[in-house]
Amino acid sequence: MNTSSPVTRRDFLRVSTIAGGGILLASYVEPLSALERYAPAAGLADPALSAFVRITPDGIVTIMSKNPEVGQGIKTMLPMLIAEELDVDWKNVRVEQAPFDPVKFQSQFAGGSTATPTNWLPMRRVGAAGRAMLVAAAATKMGVPASELTTSLGIVRHAASGKSMTYGELATDAASVPAPELATVKLKDPKDFKIIGSRVKGVDTKAIVTGKPIFGIDVTVPGMLYAMYHKSPVYGAKVASVDLTAIKAMPGVRHAFVVEGNDASGLTGLVPGVAIVADSWWQAKSARAKLDVKWAAHPTSSQGTASFNTQAAVLAKSEPQRSLRKDGDPDAAMSGAKVVNAAYYYPFISHAQLEPMNCTAHFKGDTLEMWAPTQNPAPGRQLVARVLGMKEEAITVNLVRAGGGFGRRLTNDFMVEAAAIAKQVGVPVKLLWTREDDMQHDFYRPAGYHNFSGAVDANGKLVAWKNHFVSFGEGQNFVSSAGINATEFPARFVPNYALGASVMSLGVPTGPLRAPGSNGISFAAQGFIDELAVAAGKDPLQFRLDLLAQEQPVPPPAAGTSGPQPQAGFDGARMRGVLEMLRDVSGWGKTPLPKGTGMGVAFHFSHRGYFAEVVQATVSKAGVLKIDKVWAVGDVGSEIINPSGAEAQVQGSVLDGIGQALAQEVTFANGQAEQSNFNTYRLLRSNQVPPVEVHFKKTTFAPTGIGEPALPPVIPALVNAIYAATGKRIRSIPLSKQDLKWA
């Protein structure tokens, strides 16, 4: 194998020939670690090379997609970035899912809408470097200067002589060209983009519509048995006693045993339970139905939604346990101004991704191979290694397509359960949860209680804002995804601002769910802003534009490498631009609407994306809600890489938010979730779906992600529309528990 590589330490390309001819481009790509909200720190001293591109003599370009695919479209989008700069015909591109290999691929992670900002430049540079090498090889072959060559659709052309060569013909020669520096390789002018900005179909779509076995649940390993894992409905309770004799005698049952669990990892690790392993999953499930487990007493076994609400009400009446931010003097500013007080509440909700948790594990001597539909394989493997006392390097993790993520698969409890069971039984095992397991052992979006006071002056200007946020945690710490940032809007936009927090203990597992934090906070804050607009006697959209114009400056963003970079904090001017476009496309305020029909507006900044949405809703006098239409406008930077995928993510996010607002709630009693399947936890269905019109406001900032930021504003826009239609202010969701009757 022939290699040549001018190497810089942190950002370089290596090139090889491949057997049978052709070129292999491998690169080390630096992750933007500051953006990796849930990913572990990389911290790898000497990364090996990741093979991203293979070009064979037949002109077929194979591109590796490194991140887990959970429906966000990353397996299509990341290769588009490489293919664009390589300048190949997308028809000749084949995409393969990379296995989990943090040494080669560094960050392999699906969450936080991070893939676009972290890969926008690195992936394009890999493609551009490859193109430069193919051009250099062509220049030598044709005996002409490289500067006279152009490329298009995988062909290098020399206009003056009329000569041309395909990438396939050039690939082997290109492998001996010195690789250019990735950091300085010339990228296309965006006006020349052919693939970026075009509607590209999902690379797995054909496999999906023909029923190919591509999901985690479809994995089959020869000799495999099927496992169920039965845990206490009270989170983390140990097995006090169980008689497994009868279970072991059930048809098809091969093993039944108690798993002690692993206290050190708490509710995110290996939780105690009973494993049943059988020849078929149905036999394991049938045996489980006969299980009679006595669970040990547990400190959380008498808590529930009612006790949480009672505690929250007590905490709300007291001073906040701690202050998160204070600007000016809100109390002084409120005296003499028009003051509004309101308390908002959102419940626990479940991810309800449609493919139940599953994982296949196979022990072979001292090594373990796993097939895991996970969003976050690195901590999954760490967890398995720690609990089973193995070296991480002895564990291979294959990434398989996941039937929805929404944040649920950032926590890898299912991986450690499968591994622990497989270790005990010594043959390959597929663990599959039931829907009931899934809904009762989620890492829930935590409930939140926001206690607001705000004041507007005689000119209708917001002068003071206070929020006492009551949530879950211990001492100074919130539980996962139950926190709030001190920068939360309208911080920096109102001169007198106070954000305080109080927490109560939880003992229920929680975790990030699509637009974590934002998905609840936006409802509360943008609902309350609507109340302040009414108090100010202003149009709700204009009130927001005025508020966004009151921005206090923040330090300038760090210098970018290519044009202006999106700042980590909130940029009021960008949101104003989005709101103004939304006002125009939605026809806000242009058409008089009859009583019972109204438009509501809201905006939210999350995951570097700026979104504002208008909902038009009609409520009958009897209180029946119909959502007429949603308009969504987003600013995620200068390019929409795949408009088909981006539109799908926005529409999906908007409908996800509507589904949450309409009917979704997990309640607890006796320490356990009361909902267990889709008959009591109701997801949005086809007959509830309004049209969702999507617009993107292109700006000069580098592109950012789109899996999450369109979700948060639709919920407050909906409740604000209900107010406009009926005069009823909704401060608690889901709407299924609200009386919307009006007269």
Place this chain on the structure above:
Amino acid sequence: MKIQLKVNGQAKALDVPEDMPLLWALRDELGLKGTKFGCGVSQCGACTVHVNGVATRSCATKAAAAQGAEITTIEGLSSDGTHALQRAWDELDVPQCGYCQAGQIMAAAALLAKNAKPTDADIDTAMSRNICRCATYHRIRAAIHRAAEIKSAPASVGAPGAKSPGGVR
């Protein structure tokens, strides 16, 4: 118990527990993984197959009870993935995660068999038993209309170009 099933035109002999749902007989005994498990209680439609042409929740239908019936799964909807619905789903890039889509397509196929030109309301009603957690509902509806078009005009099945089902400007 020993049973005989006719799946996608082929006779299959199985030995399964008496109460095993058709879903698990298809997936784990016959290796037809296209039909998916979502809820186990006829709520989500991911397991939809055709039993004598009727869209049926295979998670709540005993395999033994399906003996003698013509069972069609997503793998048998067409021999080469060119059923009008499969083509329309591909043209309009319907799937996000894709997990529910086999069930959606089978439900849509049963609808089109009864109603060659369904309206939006027909579709929304008929498809309301199938959950898409990613909420690809706009494209599902558009793809069913597109499939109806393909079926009614087999000679002119050219791709419709960059359609934007929910409306993107």
